[in-house]
Amino acid sequence: MFTSTGSTRYVIPSAPLIPGHQSGPVKDPAQPFGNSHCDSPPDLADSMLDATLEFAPEAKFSIFTGDVIEGATWLVDESEGLQDLSQWNAQMTAKVGYPVYGSIGNHDTAPVNSFPRNDTETTIGSQWVFNTQSSGWERWIGATAAEQLRHGSGSYAVVVPDISLRLISINTQYWYPQNFWLYDTNNMPADPNGILAFMVGQLQAAEDAGQRAWIFGHIPSGKADIFFDQSNYYDQIVQRYRNTIAAQFFGHSHKDQFEIAYSDFSKQTAETADSILFIAPALTPTSGNPAFKVYDIDPDTFEVMDAKVYMTNISDPSFHVKPQWQLYYSARESYGPFVGGLQATDSLNPAFWHNLTEVFETNDAAFQLFNTRLSRGGAVDSCTDDCKTTTICDMRAARSQNNCDIQTPGIQLKREEDEELGQLVLPEDECEGTAARSILAGMVVGGLDDDAAVQQILELLSGEEYFEEN
Template identity: 45%
Template sequence: MYKAIQELVPDATFSIFTGDIVDHAAWNTTVTQNILDVTSAYDRMAAAGMLVYGTAGNHEPSPVNSYPPLGVSDSVQWLYDVLSISWTRWVGTRAAETTQKFGAYSTKYPDGNLRVISLSMNLYYVFNFWLYEEPMEKDPSGQFAWLIGELDAAEKAGERVYIIGHMPPGAIDAFHDASNRFDQIVNRYEATIAALFFGHTHLDQFEISYSNYSQRTSDNAVAVSYIGPSMTPTSGHPAFRVYDVDPVTFGVLDVTTYIANMSDPAFRGAGGPVWTKYYSAREAYGPLVSPPLTPLGKSEGETRELDPAFWHEVTQVLEGNSTTFDEFIARMRRGWQPETCEDDCKSIELCKLRAGRAQDNCVPPGSFHLVSSPAEHIPIANLGEHECGGSVFANILGALAGDGEMREWLEVEVVSGN
């Protein structure tokens, strides 16, 4: 993939890596092996000549998902030390000092008026069992307070900001309270934040943040979170994205996804996978909004960014155009075994796109009855949400919570102790 990036986008200025280096053997990991994996991965990125802004995924620690807040345990300090050493070459010593504390950093891009802030979204992840304290911390490791300070300084300095992290704040496995607090910060500094970038779901998606979730419109759309697809082939063809951005505002002008087609015989051949352009967001959706977006380089004068209002307009197109919606669902998995998504499934998928805040993503407990995949019996409304490591037990409880009779029985027989 690094070779393909060098050949396909030789003028790329920097790269964003949204985490998860360690394989998904989940609990079958060791600290020693994870140190080797993390160090090796970032060394290979550096050897490829890339300027990389990384973030910590939920699979980097051992055991998986284990990120205790500051003052609770130092059991993950080894990982913060490894990340700090690996990232220093790109972000500098001062920024890496924050990484050693709780896995985040803030650094200035050297060739433009842009600040990159990397967050440890693992501190808001429902499967991080270190967070289940009594009482639960409202700001684990003080990361929100730190983020506000960095954004406030960037605002005063007139800088634009990219926020990067692993788990999207609107995901079903984000704590609602933490997601709500994060959303308030995004709303306050929406004029400073140029874009947000996440991974975790392994799917090609986006989320829109609004100033009013009770009436979500293009006028009150304030930010866009880009959720990049994965190299991991279980969710679709391996993929990476290229973002064309305005060199002054750092607003996103286009998003182009490249894939290595697993159906191509060359995929397992001696020459390795062949990476090709899959689609461009501007080319696919730009002609469908009003007024239509012109292709990059084809118009004189101002070129509209793919701003939050644009992406809300895209969701309106998806809502009213079943063909375009089906194409979007196929693109989520890069054309690999696309599922059928209609009725309730479609409503939930659209709602998830309009949910930069987890409490508004419309995915109810026990949603497994909505739509089933013929092959795997997994509803597309949940497809990939726990690809990055979830809990079978949590899925069972979620299904039970959606069954009224079973919930009533549990309340009587289990809670009451009868």
Template identity: 40%
Template sequence: MKILTVALIAVSLNLWGMIGVANARQPPETLDLQRQEDINESAIPTSVDGILESLTSNNNCLGCQGILLILRTLADFGDDVFVGALKQLCFAASSEDEDVCDGTITLEGPVIASSLRDLTLGSKTAQVFCTTLLGLCNYPEVEPYTVPVPSQPTKPITNPNATLNTTRPSVFKIAHFSDIHIDPLYVTGSNANCSKPMCCRSYTPADEPGNNDFPAGPFGDHNCSAPVSLERSMYEAIKEFAPDFAIFTGDIVDHAIWNTSVEQNSAEIRMAYQHMSDAGLQIYGTVGNHEMSPVNAIPPAHLGSGAQWLYDVLSDAWKTWIGSPAKAKEIGAYSVQSPRTNLRIISISTNMWYTLNFWLYQDVQKDPSHHIQWLVDELDKAEKAGERVYLVGHMPMGTSDALHDASNYFDQVVNRYKSTIVAMFFGHTHLDHFQISYSDYERRTASNAVAMSYIAPSMTPLSGMPAFRIYTVDTATFNILDIDTYVADMNDPTFQVHPVWEKYYSAKEVYGSLINPSISPNSELSPAFWHNVTVALENDPAAFDAYWTLILERVIDLIDRGFPPRLDDVRDMADCLLDERDATRVGPRWAENFVRRQLQLKTRFRRGIDYQRALAEDPAIVQAWFALVRNTIAKYGIHDDDIYNFDETGFLMGMLSHAKVVTTSDRRGRPRTKQPGNREWVSVIQGVCADGWALPPYVIVKGKYHLLSWYTNGQFPPQWRVHPSENGWTTNEIGLDWLQHFEKCTKSRTKGVKRLLILDGHNSHKSTKFDDYCKEHSIIALCMPPHSSHELQPLDVGCFSPLKASYGKEIEKMMRMQITHITKDDFFPAFKAAFSTSMGKENPGLLGPKDTNYST
């Protein structure tokens, strides 16, 4: 396994939602690690290539100990040697830009090296390291430990203000938002499809506004951390519900983890909390793993004061709402009573139990910073005072990101104080979900479901739609009565003008009907309720399995045909299936969760265009593409005359063609020709059959309505299709409309059963509706390798080049007739003449079926 996977993949790649979907390998095997004598120290490679080879071959549990030996040996030479070696290996093994490798390793490398020098090979800590970071071993058994807690009181201590509600209870609202990940360097118009893990910054001149094909909108993009404009929009939406207070479960700093610093993170933290204050919200916050620089690396107290700057910044930001409790400055935690209530808010730092906090693998403690003991003390005080407690943290316990031993010890505390803890609130996963704590995990029942953890979705759009929650709370008991989740739909055309935050679903409305008897409007969402919901879902596994299987098969089919879907596409597939059943649509985070559960799938980042082009020019990639075409033709028995190529090109309506001209020798420099004034964009979608027959063109013009003059003045053939769009570019709806145009034009001339349609990977060709239409009309769509059309697309040279040249000549004729501003009424007859001249069967690159070679 490569070095970036060993030491940094978990840090530099796995900390944010992935974007594409691809096939994954099978789960690792299990081996006994307690055999340090099997590790041969003399076999340590000394070159970069040798280390890479060793890491690639050591892909099992025992081999992981060999990997750790290599890393520890490098660490023993000192931080500089260790960091330098990791950088070389990252450059050699990773597809990330060099500055991403360099920055991440510079920040994280010394922490990793320090922990590795303290690591004993074959130990439980080494096995946990291999399990949580590399996935090469089974997780070791939890080390038994009984958390010291005071004994249970002889009689329950209840809230003296609580009363039994037989009618609709008095309620109040609280908000819960998480993982805002604000990027202060976000630039509207910058490249949203860059070569780095996080985009929407002007990293290079090519990424700057006006120099790229994927401009970032003013309110965010799925490939980027959030702009301040989206953050402020959410606060304004939350204010509309007039919550008594808001719970913020951490993660302020953006995802550019290779470029953080104490100064920069401090400024971002102060700015975010100031924005919350400016919005007039009462905030109870907690510390997220991204607040730290380096990311995640918050050392426990016994390893020094490296996190003191963070605790100082946070305690200063929180004092507006909580005063100045000493523990906020000491361990980043606090315990305060909500004003004029019997409710206590306890905020904990879950970073002390996070698998990717590399400090925790050094001098391992059962209770780092005595955090659990402090929590016990605060809960005991609350119990004795008859207070109710909301527990707030960043990372939910019991997940794969939490150390198992710590989760076990934390759960002991929750079970002891289950009568005091009303609810727990977390974030971190970017998912909208919940967890149930039980007193007996072997025999889980409604009666031994003791506590609830509510995990909020993220605001950052990097891994889904921005979202927050509003809880309806019983004033007397502080029990949760309902949860409404609100989202800003980024697919809404108005999103980039003004995000609209709309109710996505109510937990009581969606889940309440699943259980029998149904929950009443006044009932709380108790742990027993949530247990019964899970039972109801488990009791209909066939429906869920069939539902998942349909989506899984469809995703794999798309991958095989060269259309690896985005997570949004997977969610769209699920929504379409649910719409057919008149069922509620899936949540914003459903697709990511679905992919994680499928062993056949994994998620990954799309690589940058330059790298993709290099891949497309690789003979192996090209040969695989032609093999796919050849095999598809053979599989479906497709006739040569039923094979079509599809592409799109664009025109500036008043742009002349480029051509050599003769000038006098005294005119230095490049000859200039005056262009007509209109630079309005027009797109043309064109399909061509393998026999050279060209489909009637599909023209997309900027506008909202069709005008009669387009068809009368231009004498447009009736088979040609014109479609106005807001900017003259294609959309998913236009892509589907072109496909219907293709079906109408080719159906009558089809000789076989199936038609093969070869196209590029534009998003409009990847929509669920586009794929559905192809299946319904016997069209097999294949996608060329990403960014390969410059090598594999015959239309570029054979059709579009002469078409544009012919069109330029038509515009030149108009100029000579003193037509200096080209309108659509001028464009259409000029384009018709150019099309007739250039789109014949004799064009170079449009080969007849007998000359076509599908094998390279």
């Protein structure tokens, strides 16, 4: 059994506000535990950590999938980022009695998403992030893994004490289109900073030792905001080591989701489904009701037997007195009957999740249950017709080129073309500002030439006046 806390988005009390939000009387105060327009205050994070101990007192360890630094991302400097990361590490140390195995999120640097490649010449680096997390996590991951993290661009691996399970934490930000350092004048290599090579080495070590492996990180491989090439290479590695990989765990979307990998993406069936990515919900109230997951694990195969989501309702009148955490649902108990029931020894394996997607296609009540649970009932959007089709498609897309949110080749940005105005329309993104995304989008539709776009991105990174927070 272990807990997964997903993306946290932690904010310290002294964090600055976005310009334009500082004047005038406060009309909607955050109150002690925050609200749906605010980051997670320390008291809410404390409450969640207490709840993980209450509902999973026998947990072997916890996985944390990144995103600590506050939501006003373009106003954060290295000093504040260091303070946020260090304070969250100290908070977990004080509250959690078992090891925490963390990964680095795209927000966990300053400026946001800024992870330069090893071959990039710049004075703006992310080594301070790796140093901070290496020191903060060494108590849990050990000295060897801490050195891997420090010198391996944020990735590391550790064998869980006393069990034959290798955990591989990867820094997915080197495959992320909004990591603007990937667009410098040098050609981007197939494996920026050697993350994929590190994965292969660790999976081979697990195979040689007869171990099972879990892969975890921040951005799932099938999301629209992962480069096609790196997602494809990642999938090839997963296929090669599919008998070693027992499960994968990610965050980033702040939603309770999953993605399935297939041995043949052109024939997506229960028989070809061979790897499952569990995507954790978030503590952050901006994404719905705060939540975490508790996984029941088979002690021999290390496959997931159940995934239980616990949440607290920010609309409950008692929330600002003391958040009341409770079981929201058990995946096994709730979804199992839809696929014909499960035997006691059956895991929630890739075939189970594929069969569930087929249920969603024909049973709208079951699909709407899933849709409500994306935000733990806290920010439910209507999803029918094309939305439903796309959502189910995305469940079957652990490889980003199969994600139905992506409509055209080029830089992989989710987008729609406004035919009447001839403008590029970018959807809302709860995690990002849109100015830099618009620049990159301009490279796709011809509004900017490549050199001009890169120059404007560099101005963003250097803090020049071009940037405007959206």
